[in-house]
Amino acid sequence: xxxxxxxxARQVRVGVKDFAEPLSKLGIIFIANFICAIGFNAFFIPNxxxxxxxxxxxxxTHYLTDLPTGLITLFINVPIFIIGSKLVDKKFAFYSFLSMxxxxxxxxxxRGIHQYIQTGDMLIETIFGGVLIGLGMGLxxxxxxxxxxxxxxxxxxxxxxxIGIGTVLLTVNVLILGISSLLFGLRPAMYTLIALYIxxxxxDKVQQGxxxxxxxxxxxxxxxxxxxxxxxxxxxxxxxxxxEGAYNKDNKKIIYCTIMSTQVSKLKSIVDEIDIDxxxxxxxxxxxxxxxxxSIGI
Numbered sequence: 197x198x199x200x201x202x203x204x205a206r207q208v209r210v211g212v213k214d215f216a217e218p219l220s221k222l223g224i225i226f227i228a229n230f231i232c233a234i235g236f237n238a239f240f241i242p243n244x245x246x247x248x249x250x251x252x253x254x255x256x257t258h259y260l261t262d263l264p265t266g267l268i269t270l271f272i273n274v275p276i277f278i279i280g281s282k283l284v285d286k287k288f289a290f291y292s293f294l295s296m297x298x299x300x301x302x303x304x305x306x307r308g309i310h311q312y313i314q315t316g317d318m319l320i321e322t323i324f325g326g327v328l329i330g331l332g333m334g335l336x337x338x339x340x341x342x343x344x345x346x347x348x349x350x351x352x353x354x355x356x357x358x359i360g361i362g363t364v365l366l367t368v369n370v371l372i373l374g375i376s377s378l379l380f381g382l383r384p385a386m387y388t389l390i391a392l393y394i395x396x397x398x399x400d401k402v403q404q405g406x407x408x409x410x411x412x413x414x415x416x417x418x419x420x421x422x423x424x425x426x427x428x429x430x431x432x433x434x435x436x437x438x439x440e441g442a443y444n445k446d447n448k449k450i451i452y453c454t455i456m457s458t459q460v461s462k463l464k465s466i467v468d469e470i471d472i473d474x475x476x477x478x479x480x481x482x483x484x485x486x487x488x489x490x491s492i493g494i
Contacts, residue, residue, distance in 0.1 A: 232332035233302035239325030242310040246376040248369025250345030266303035273344040296344035326394035334402025409481040416474035419449040
């Protein structure tokens with residue numbers, strides 16, 4: 197009887213989780229794309245900034261033909277999704293398709309918003325536009341969603357070669373900007389480059405998380421005590437690696453562990469308390485996957 201109740205309770209929790217996850221993703225898709233749409237319509241388009249990717253192509257077409265940006269974005273994205281859906285997982289492609297439709301709708305719904313947000317300073321609006329678009333895109337990527345177009349290409353590069361999403365998007369969009377600068381001149385292209393650089397720095401920060409991880413290597417004469425303290429006080433695992441001193445040929449146990457950046461100060465205190473002569477190196481980590489660390493999305 198008790199086992200049956202536990203099984204039913206577990207099924208209820210799984211059912212609630214299965215229901216809540218799609219709702220959460222849909223909410224993030226709307227909020228993130230709304231932020232991006234504000235960035236485009238309040239700051240980019242009024243200042244004749246060019247952007248990159250599919251939205252950039254749509255904006256260029258809008259400048260040349262005055263056709264709606266959202267409609268052009270939808271038109272260009274559909275064939276890219278047909279091809280890209282074969283190269284990324286189906287769940288990612290499905291939510292990204294919904295995200296693309298949402299962005300296309302919100303680009304039209306927020307077209308006149310610039311009249312309520314005018315500073316008269318093109319540089320300030322360039323910076324704020326880049327921050328908003330980077331924030332929106334970063335939220336999407338962190339939740340395994342994109343806006344389609346070049347985002348799909350960036351996701352594939354991240355999956356296959358572990359190249360940062362922001363790095364891929366910046367590289368692709370510099371090429372697009374080179375073409376658009378021939379049509380609209382260097383000045384808007386240079387302002388756009390500033391905005392995109394800011395935007396993709398924000399993308400990588402939001403996607404990876406602001407509390408970055410660190411790998412730590414410690415060489416000590418008291419490795420077991422240090423490892424026990426790390427496990428008990430920092431609640432992080434530690435691994436012993438076998439090493440040998442190059443000068444005196446002594447066998448040593450080297451401690452290897454990964455911690456949060458906020459734990460670095462406490463780790464140094466622990467090392468100083470146990471072995472002040474210990475040799476320690478601390479390095480940044482771009483991505484950690486495994487027990488005790490949250491996934492960063494794509």
